[in-house]
Each structure stands twice: as C-alpha cells, then as structure tokens.
Amino acid sequence: MIVGIDLGTTNSAVAVWQDGVPHLVPNALGELLTPSAISMSRDGATLVGAAALDRMATDPANTAISFKRNMGNDREVLLARKEWRAEDLSALVLRSLCDDVEAHTGSRPTEAVITVPAYFNDRQRKATRRAGELAGLEVRRLINEPTAAALAFGLQDQEDREPFLVFDLGGGTFDVSIVEKFEGVVEVRASAGDNRLGGDDFNEVLAALMKPLVDPEGLLAKLDAPRREAMLLRAAEAARRQLSTADNATFAVTIDDRRLEAPVTADAFERACEALLRRLREPVVRALRDCAFEVSELGDIVLVGGATRMPVVRKAITRMFGRFPNSTVHPDHAVALGAAIQAGLAARDAALEEIRISDVCPFTLGVDTIERDQFGGYHHGVFSPIIDRNTPVPISRMGNYRTVQDNQKEILFNIYQGEAREVSGNILLGSIKVPVPPRPAGEATADVRFTYDSSGLLEVDVTVNQTGLTRNIVIVDEADRPSEKEIAARRAELAKLKFHPREEAENVALMARAERAYEDFIGDERRIVGQWITDFAGALESQDHRRIAEARQVLTERLDTIDASAPL
Incomplete structure (x- = not known):
C-alpha cells in the first residue's frame, strides 16, 4: 500500500x-x-x-x-x-x-x-x-x-x-x-x-513583543530557560491564532496558579513582524x-x-x-x-x-574553478554553474574546462550545489579527478556533463578531449562524515577569509550586494554579474585606492540598473 x-x-x-x-x-x-x-x-x-x-x-x-x-x-x-x-x-x-x-x-x-x-x-x-x-x-x-x-x-x-x-x-x-x-x-x-x-518565526516575534508586557514583575525569570521559552511560545501560538479571526487577542501564561496576561492588537503584531513580512x-x-x-x-x-x-x-x-x-x-x-x-x-x-x-532542479549544480581578473590575478574556489536552478528535469548539460598551469597532469573537479559565488558557501556533493596530458596551460581540456533527474540523482561524466579518457561518478548518497582532522583543516581554510584586505565597510557592503544579485539571476545575466564581481575583486586586491573608487562607482551603477528591472 x-x-x-x-x-x-x-x-x-x-x-x-x-x-x-x-x-x-x-x-x-x-x-x-x-x-x-x-x-x-x-x-x-x-x-x-x-x-x-x-x-x-x-x-x-x-x-x-x-x-x-x-x-x-x-x-x-x-x-x-x-x-x-x-x-x-x-x-x-x-x-x-x-x-x-x-x-x-x-x-x-x-x-x-x-x-x-x-x-x-x-x-x-x-x-x-x-x-x-x-x-x-x-x-x-x-x-x-x-x-x-x-x-x-x-x-x-x-x-x-x-x-x-x-x-x-x-x-x-x-x-x-x-x-x-x-x-x-x-x-x-x-x-x-x-x-x-515560517509560523514559528512569527511566534517568536510575538513572544518577544509580549514578554515585558505580560510579566513586568519578572516572574518568568525564576523559571529555567527551556520551560520559560516553551511557555511563551505556546502562549504566542494561541494569541496568533486568535489574531487570525479577530483584531485583538489575549497573550496569557500561568505560573504557580497565577495567570499573567496582556492584550495585543493586530496592528501591534503587524508592526513587530515588518522584517519577516519583507522577507x-x-x-x-x-x-x-x-x-x-x-x-x-x-x-x-x-x-x-x-x-x-x-x-x-x-x-x-x-x-x-x-x-x-x-x-x-x-x-x-x-x-x-x-x-x-x-x-x-x-x-x-x-x-x-x-x-x-x-518539476525543476531546485538548486544550481556546478564545479569549482579558477578565474582570472582583468589585472592578471587568479581567484580560486569560484563556482561555475553547469545546471542552473529552476531548469526543468530530467536535464543533461555540459561545460568545458581547461588547465591553468603548464604541464598540469590532472584536473580535480569538486561538485557543488548552491547559489553562492564562492564554493565555500555551497554544499560539496562529491569529487572526480582525471589525468590530462602535460601541455602548456589552457591546451588540455575536459568536457564535464551533468545529468540530473527528478529523484535527485546526479550523474557526472568527465571526458578529456585530447585522449578520450572518460571518468564517471553517480551521486546518490551523502558522503561519509569527514574526520575531525579534515574538519579542523577546513575550518582553518575558512578562517583565512576573515583576514582579506577588503575590510572597508563600503566595499564589504557593495560586494555583498553584488553577490546577492549573482544569486538572484541565472543564465547569461548571472555570468555577467559574476564577471562584474571578478573585476571588482581584482581592483580590491590591487590596493590602489583610486582604482578601487572607480571600480566601486562602476559596479554600483551596474547594480542600480539591474535592481530597477525587478518584477516587483
């Protein structure tokens, strides 16, 4: 059955x-x-x-x-x-x-x-x-x-x-x-x-709003934290349900046979929830x-x-x-x-x-790559989408990649799911490595084909164009849990990001805005925004304040243009 x-x-x-x-x-x-x-x-x-x-x-x-x-x-x-x-x-x-x-x-x-x-x-x-x-x-x-x-x-x-x-x-x-x-x-x-x-978040907002009003004497502070929070959330759930059919509700909790209550209006609740409603x-x-x-x-x-x-x-x-x-x-x-x-x-x-x-593929699928900016600098761990989110499934798509070093002997493709520009913000699904003939940088190439179905199965085929060698991986189960040593190594790598020279608040805010725009688009628009990000990152790494100021103005104007085209 x-x-x-x-x-x-x-x-x-x-x-x-x-x-x-x-x-x-x-x-x-x-x-x-x-x-x-x-x-x-x-x-x-x-x-x-x-x-x-x-x-x-x-x-x-x-x-x-x-x-x-x-x-x-x-x-x-x-x-x-x-x-x-x-x-x-x-x-x-x-x-x-x-x-x-x-x-x-x-x-x-x-x-x-x-x-x-x-x-x-x-x-x-x-x-x-x-x-x-x-x-x-x-x-x-x-x-x-x-x-x-x-x-x-x-x-x-x-x-x-x-x-x-x-x-x-x-x-x-x-x-x-x-x-x-x-x-x-x-x-x-x-x-x-x-x-x-979800509704739980609205309950938390209502509980935070009403806690000082329902308990001005601080009686709830005498309870242990889990019980106190549980009582407040239960009261918030009840009051929220009342507000679904009326303009006023009573927020009430009982402590040692003493009932604590306070009125709440729909207007007050709506004002408290403004941030959630914007989301x-x-x-x-x-x-x-x-x-x-x-x-x-x-x-x-x-x-x-x-x-x-x-x-x-x-x-x-x-x-x-x-x-x-x-x-x-x-x-x-x-x-x-x-x-x-x-x-x-x-x-x-x-x-x-x-x-x-x-149905559609809910998240973008791709691999990590190295990109070069307009100033000749290299950026590692950049996400390269192969199947964009909201592509109808089943689907099969291919991307082409090339070596970045002279006499490189192999290419490692790490497979990711997510929307972030840097792969550290996405989910690693698996890895596949292929040997390539040692040649000058860019002359050894490989085709990477992703095939994805409605059950969530992802098949990855990598073919080296110069030799015809093909490697395949089918991702159906989550990888084994990393060892403590591997976790520590990853945390150490992430910690390095905290000491990037891009520390000025204005630049940090603009880069965050650009990355959100990258996540909001797919296809050609996403690739264009991605290149904007790469160019701005190159200007930041130059530590030339004039160049950074010019790049910041250009990127801001470009983002203003695409924001103005939002459908709502």
Whole structure:
C-alpha cells in the first residue's frame, strides 16, 4: 500500500488515493493533522503528536518540536538521555502516521510519497528519505510541497490553467512555485524559498513583543530557560491564532496558579513582524526572475500552509501582488492531498493516466574553478554553474574546462550545489579527478556533463578531449562524515577569509550586494554579474585606492540598473 505524506515542521498529515480521489486519514483523536512533536516520558514511553505537544510547556527538556528545521545537519536533541537527529524524530512521526492508516484502512503502508520544501538541498532531501526508511517505508518519491499543492489545486476542475503562483508558508519553511497546467501536464516553471522562515518565526516575534508586557514583575525569570521559552511560545501560538479571526487577542501564561496576561492588537503584531513580512518578497522576486514572468501574467495566487491564515500575511500578499489571493484549497490539507495524487500516479491508477508532472532542479549544480581578473590575478574556489536552478528535469548539460598551469597532469573537479559565488558557501556533493596530458596551460581540456533527474540523482561524466579518457561518478548518497582532522583543516581554510584586505565597510557592503544579485539571476545575466564581481575583486586586491573608487562607482551603477528591472 502506498500513501502520500506531508511531513511538516508544525503538523503532519497522511492521505491515500482511493476510488479515484485523495482522502485524508484521521489520527487516533479523529484529527486530520498530527502535530510534529515527540516527547519521551519518564517511564520510557514515546509520545507522538498532540500528547507530546501538550508536554512542551511542562517538560520541555524531554520534548522536541520544529525538528524538521535541522533535517540534514548534525544537530542532535537529547531526550530521555539519548541523542536524536532530526531524521530519527521524523521517523517516529512517520511511523505514527502509518499506524493511523493501518487503524483506518486495515492495511499497513509499505511505500510512500513524502513531501519536502522546494528549497530543501541534497542533504536535507536525503535525510528525509532516511527518515522514511527508518519508519519502515520504501520512499517512492520525494515531491516538493508547493508542487504537491499545485497538483491538488490543478485537479479541482481538471481544466487547463494559466501560470499561477503557489505561496506556501508553513510552520518552519517558506516556498514559492510558479506552475502551469496544460493538457494534463502540471509543469513547475520555477521555485524559490526560505528554509528558515515560517509560523514559528512569527511566534517568536510575538513572544518577544509580549514578554515585558505580560510579566513586568519578572516572574518568568525564576523559571529555567527551556520551560520559560516553551511557555511563551505556546502562549504566542494561541494569541496568533486568535489574531487570525479577530483584531485583538489575549497573550496569557500561568505560573504557580497565577495567570499573567496582556492584550495585543493586530496592528501591534503587524508592526513587530515588518522584517519577516519583507522577507516574503525575496523568494517571489527570484522565482519570477528565473522564469521571466511578470506579476500581471499570473492567473492566481494560491495560499498553502497554516501560516497563510494570518491576516498580516494575507495583507502583505495582497499588497505585493495588487490582488486578493485564491483561498479555494485548504491551506493545511492541500500538500497531503497532492502527495496522495502523486502516490496514485506512482501506483499507476487508471483515474490518473492523463496527469503528468514536470518539476525543476531546485538548486544550481556546478564545479569549482579558477578565474582570472582583468589585472592578471587568479581567484580560486569560484563556482561555475553547469545546471542552473529552476531548469526543468530530467536535464543533461555540459561545460568545458581547461588547465591553468603548464604541464598540469590532472584536473580535480569538486561538485557543488548552491547559489553562492564562492564554493565555500555551497554544499560539496562529491569529487572526480582525471589525468590530462602535460601541455602548456589552457591546451588540455575536459568536457564535464551533468545529468540530473527528478529523484535527485546526479550523474557526472568527465571526458578529456585530447585522449578520450572518460571518468564517471553517480551521486546518490551523502558522503561519509569527514574526520575531525579534515574538519579542523577546513575550518582553518575558512578562517583565512576573515583576514582579506577588503575590510572597508563600503566595499564589504557593495560586494555583498553584488553577490546577492549573482544569486538572484541565472543564465547569461548571472555570468555577467559574476564577471562584474571578478573585476571588482581584482581592483580590491590591487590596493590602489583610486582604482578601487572607480571600480566601486562602476559596479554600483551596474547594480542600480539591474535592481530597477525587478518584477516587483
């Protein structure tokens, strides 16, 4: 049996494809949403869902929430004297969802389609897949959350749809996808997002706003920090939900049978959230740029994720797009229903024979290179994209590279995923080395072909043009954890960057602005911005103040020009 699972930061849901339609499966409490919370009781029992969430305020030391934000990194949580990684805790949530399906249908799931944020990188996706395997599931596919929501939206009436934007703001992540549906094909044109922005962040802002107002006597200071923060965040969540339906709410906590409370208005909350609301714009602009769309070309703005219920968010969206968003899909259910549709596709259900889905590569893939600036200086560790983000997959692209030293005997290609100009800011996926004939610099060349599919598999082929020698690497699993010696060596290399001569605040700010512009574009525009960065870096390294001042003025004027062309 195959199911579709929305593994969320705040809540999770599971759905099955039956009788030609997707159905959400209720949990043991009859609810369609299960809190993504785990708690270990003193007697060794493991609590999942609402029961675990209830213990967050009373026993935060043995309770974990929002652990999805740590998916793919080495951070661990101590529960009941045992260290747990995010995928371990996620596996417990997945297992609980499978228990609910078995209780509801009489059959236990063995396969699943699991959703992930569109902007999850390679490590995060593989950690999610491991979580499914730990739960006893064969993960047939990982599908991007806004893509799943687009499936649910697109199947409402089976009609073709002009490009629409899925605005997915959940508990811990924010994703944007621009999608078209034409003749049974649901095609994702572009995705962007922020993996550190969600309803949890709005709770933290509200808690910080209300803490001094609700507790002027400082009674909360007597509690240990984990319990204090848990109580404040729980109160913030409750108040935020009130503000979703009213202009006023009460922020309240109870300490030793004493209730502390203070009123909060929607206007005060909106003012406190201004910085978060501004962050919602950046992924939207990036997605529109990547697929060369104007806001006026979008047919609908589809809201997904529980955090889109907040009036402050809906007001920001309305201002951003100049129109009211579409609220016809259930923000909490759309992703799970779309996952169930994908599960039906995976099971080759006859009712879905005419539906196909086309996705995109979420991050840019490339190799590290050495570039020469206009003053003859060399810059190491520069990212050279081969497959740009938001390229439709499956895709195969090739780049050509040459030696930089006389009589060079080999070329090492380090393979990276990310958007940063310097590879130190991206994720290393693997390496491949090829011998080349010793010749003058630039005369030995190699073609590097990247082939990437929708499952996240990346195949890299390197061919030396002078000898025909070909080497191949398939990247499907995360590399082994580096040794402590390797970690120390890498930290030492990174530390060198802190003592670069480019220390003047004006130059640092301009370089940061240029690098953000590099991340915002793809294709020819990205390469042009990249060359601007290389030229400015060369001027900085010359330490000639006049040359630096001239280069700074030129770069500023160029960046002003491209900023003026932003679609919003």
